[in-house]
Amino acid sequence: MSPVPSDGAVVIEARGVRKRFGDHDVLRGLDLAVVRHEVVVLIGASGSGKSTLLKTMNLIERVDDGQIFLSGDDITDPRADADSIRARIGVVFQHFNLFPHLTVLENITLAARKVHGWRAPDARARALELLETLGLGAKAGEYPDRLSGGQQQRVAIVRAILTEPEVLLLDEITSALDPQLVGEVLDLVRELKRRGTTIVMATHEMSFAREVADRVVFLKEGVLVEQGPPEQLFDAPQHPATVEFLSRVRH
Amino acid sequence: MTNLSAETAWQPSELELSRRALRRRATTRSVLIAFLSSLVLVAVVVIVVVNTPGWTVVQQTFFNPKIALQSIGPVFQGLLTNLLVLVIAAIGVAVLGTLLATLRSLRGPVFFPLRALAAAYTDFFRGVPLLIVLYLIGYGIPALMIFPRMPPAFWGTIAIIVTYSAYVAEVLRAGMEAVHPSQRVAARSLGLSHAQTLRIVVIPQGVRKVVPALMNDFVSMQKDVGLISVLGVIDAVRAAQLQVADTYNYTPYVVAGLFFIALSWPMIRFTDAVTARLNRREQAGGVV
Numbered sequence: 001m002s003p004v005p006s007d008g009a010v011v012i013e014a015r016g017v018r019k020r021f022g023d024h025d026v027l028r029g030l031d032l033a034v035v036r037h038e039v040v041v042l043i044g045a046s047g048s049g050k051s052t053l054l055k056t057m058n059l060i061e062r063v064d065d066g067q068i069f070l071s072g073d074d075i076t077d078p079r080a081d082a083d084s085i086r087a088r089i090g091v092v093f094q095h096f097n098l099f100p101h102l103t104v105l106e107n108i109t110l111a112a113r114k115v116h117g118w119r120a121p122d123a124r125a126r127a128l129e130l131l132e133t134l135g136l137g138a139k140a141g142e143y144p145d146r147l148s149g150g151q152q153q154r155v156a157i158v159r160a161i162l163t164e165p166e167v168l169l170l171d172e173i174t175s176a177l178d179p180q181l182v183g184e185v186l187d188l189v190r191e192l193k194r195r196g197t198t199i200v201m202a203t204h205e206m207s208f209a210r211e212v213a214d215r216v217v218f219l220k221e222g223v224l225v226e227q228g229p230p231e232q233l234f235d236a237p238q239h240p241a242t243v244e245f246l247s248r249v250r251h
Numbered sequence: 252m253t254n255l256s257a258e259t260a261w262q263p264s265e266l267e268l269s270r271r272a273l274r275r276r277a278t279t280r281s282v283l284i285a286f287l288s289s290l291v292l293v294a295v296v297v298i299v300v301v302n303t304p305g306w307t308v309v310q311q312t313f314f315n316p317k318i319a320l321q322s323i324g325p326v327f328q329g330l331l332t333n334l335l336v337l338v339i340a341a342i343g344v345a346v347l348g349t350l351l352a353t354l355r356s357l358r359g360p361v362f363f364p365l366r367a368l369a370a371a372y373t374d375f376f377r378g379v380p381l382l383i384v385l386y387l388i389g390y391g392i393p394a395l396m397i398f399p400r401m402p403p404a405f406w407g408t409i410a411i412i413v414t415y416s417a418y419v420a421e422v423l424r425a426g427m428e429a430v431h432p433s434q435r436v437a438a439r440s441l442g443l444s445h446a447q448t449l450r451i452v453v454i455p456q457g458v459r460k461v462v463p464a465l466m467n468d469f470v471s472m473q474k475d476v477g478l479i480s481v482l483g484v485i486d487a488v489r490a491a492q493l494q495v496a497d498t499y500n501y502t503p504y505v506v507a508g509l510f511f512i513a514l515s516w517p518m519i520r521f522t523d524a525v526t527a528r529l530n531r532r533e534q535a536g537g538v539v
Contacts, residue, residue, distance in 0.1 A: 016264070018261065025261070028261070029261075064263070064267065065261070065263055065264050065266070065267040066264075066266075066267075067266065076270070077270070078270050078273045078274045078277065079273070
């Protein structure tokens with residue numbers, strides 16, 4: 001379980017979420033509630049809807065039905081201010097998406113300065129402190145293309161967490177990395193878990209899911225097929241679809 | 252746990268329907284506000300202009316319906332000349348512009364003279380005003396007396412091609428350079444030659460990236476063909492000028508202006524449509 005005990009408060013919750021691209025149903029009425037300090041890992045084949053679910057949670061994709069709540073606020077209400085909601089959620093993408101024309105420090109402090117209204121010296125000090133603890137202090141003035149993929153992804157994570165969002169969404173953050181660089185990124189996720197960050201993570205790293213997840217959620221064709229603590233889901237899966245999926249990605 | 256096969260046809264829920272209604276209402280409201288504010292702006296401008304002391308004179312001199320009707324025929328005749336020049340110039344610019352862009356993108360020391368020549372050409376003709384190029388080519392080249400006598404519209408077309416191909420070449424080059432180097436690597440790895448790589452892989456992708464800029468140049472050229480009137484070509488502008496000299500009334504210029512707008516309007520709309528389509532294709536999905 002999470003080292004920081006949860007108070008049971010639901011941070012982000014999807015209720016009956018549907019998403020359709022053309023005539024393809026990507027999410028077919030999905031329910032998922034994540035409580036504070038919980039680490040939820042989404043697994044499933046490509047196209048099962050993991051990424052789309054994360055995108056609907058961050059309002060990058062609009063739901064076609066159902067609702068999503070962030071700390072009790074209905075963020076799928078058309079009257080909700082999408083920008084201020086996104087500011088409360090941290091997101092890390094598969095391809096880092098750092099801004100190539102800004103330095104590491106500028107990338108990290110951008111939202112704090114322009115969206116959250118931090119004073120530049122405060123944002124800078126906090127960012128440098130975080131980079132220092134992660135061993136990236138020397139890279140603060142560099143441009144992203146001078147960094148390795150693993151370093152870029154760690155910078156992207158720092159960018160997402162600097163303003164302490166209510167929930168952190170990680171969308172296959174190691175899929176674009178060389179195998180030897182995956183470890184340093186996952187180490188950072190372990191560290192975030194230790195600090196009690198609420199995380200929803202889509203991944204293909206089954207062994208990591210087993211190690212770090214409080215709860216593993218298996219999606220297939222836009223439906224939540226089975227969920228539970230990692231030891232239960234990996235060692236004693238109940239649903240035939242889960243069994244079949246795990247046999248193919250055997251960890 | 253959910254049964255995967257138990258998928259019934261989905262109908263939007265009450266909640267979703269009410270959300271859609273809300274979004275529709277918000278859109279309607281925005282459109283209404285935009286419409287009203289435009290209306291107010293136009294009304295204010297009209298009222299201000301109509302109440303200026305000189306309005307009656309201006310109305311007689313620039314917006315005289317009788318003279319407008321008289322001048323439509325000759326100005327339209329002239330416009331046909333503009334249209335012909337435009338079509339020929341567009342083809343010429345496409346060919347010469349692509350050639351120049353290709354020359355500038357050649358690699359290797361062997362091609363230095365060609366590269367330098369193309370660079371000098373684009374630098375020169377982007378710097379010289381089109382009007383001066385028109386005079387130089389329109390009066391200068393016939394005076395050499397080495398070419399058979401050609402109508403002034405011919406030399407006007409040449410001047411436009413020469414000037415605009417310099418602009419278009421730079422736009423195309425920017426597009427070709429925006430194609431990711433990995434595309435060249437992939438093409439060369441398949442054994443394609445440098446020329447084949449350019450023709451089959453780089454140019455098609457590069458052109459796509461700069462379609463809006465190219466369209467912009469085309470629309471700009473569309474009205475610059477009116478400048479060939481300085482060589483004595485009886486185009487729409489010149490025809491209007493003759494009418495003006497006849498009547499001491501500026502209405503024919505307004506008529507010619509309206510014709511030019513009518514000429515460029517479809518192209519501008521087409522440009523917007525193409526740009527929108529490209530945007531849609533490149534940013535699949537998403538609301539941000």
